[in-house]
Amino acid sequence: MSVRHALLALLSEGPKYGLRLREEFETRTGDVWPLNGGQVYTTLQRLERDGLVESDGTGGEGPRKGFRITAEGERELAVWLRTPPDLSSPPRDELVMKILVALYVPSADVHAVIQAHRRYLVELMQQWTRIKEYDAEGDLNMSLAIDAELFRLDGVARWLDAAEARVNRAATEGATTWADAVQASTGNQTRAPLPRQWRERVRR
Secondary structure, eight states, X not given: OOHHHHXXXXXXXXXXXXXXHHHHHHHHTTTOXXXXXXXXXXXXXXXXXXXXXXXXXXXXTXXXXXXXXXHHHHHHHHHHHHSOOOOSSOOOOHHHHHHHHHTTOTTOOHHHHHHHHHHHHHHHHHHHHHHHHHTSTTOHHHHHHHHHHHXXXXXXXXXXXXXXXXXXXHHHTTXXXXXXXXXXXXXXXXXXXXXXXXXXXXXX
């Protein structure tokens, strides 16, 4: 999440001081991402250093110091809004790592690991759904933010389902781990690092 550009977006509406920017950031993002004051002021200082905002010189360094966006800041904001985030490489997802590592741990029950994480995801989704039903009614920003989180968690849960199905299939075919399945199908071929490995598999 780019706090830098979120603050520029808030300042594009007109001059504001630090405390108000913090309050509006949390409101506009559905109160899903709390922001501490120190982060707001540090970010504003960097934006001012880069010529993207300018201060009015009043209020010292406290919460009443006013800021306004510059023309360069407007251009920076416009470019950011239209530039897709870099999704070309998968993130280092801790949950994915745990499942992959569990395949190699002799004492680990991969199915139990998957079930534990699935239960946790279901509980989280239920909590977010309750918040959406009782706290986000009529709040478009909060509803959109919670929708995004629910879709993300649902995607993770579906990945766990797919992972369990693959593990079961590998066991049925006589391969005890994913590494065994790869070796059985490719021999002793050296695996390329991610994500190049995936691209090479697509070409085959």
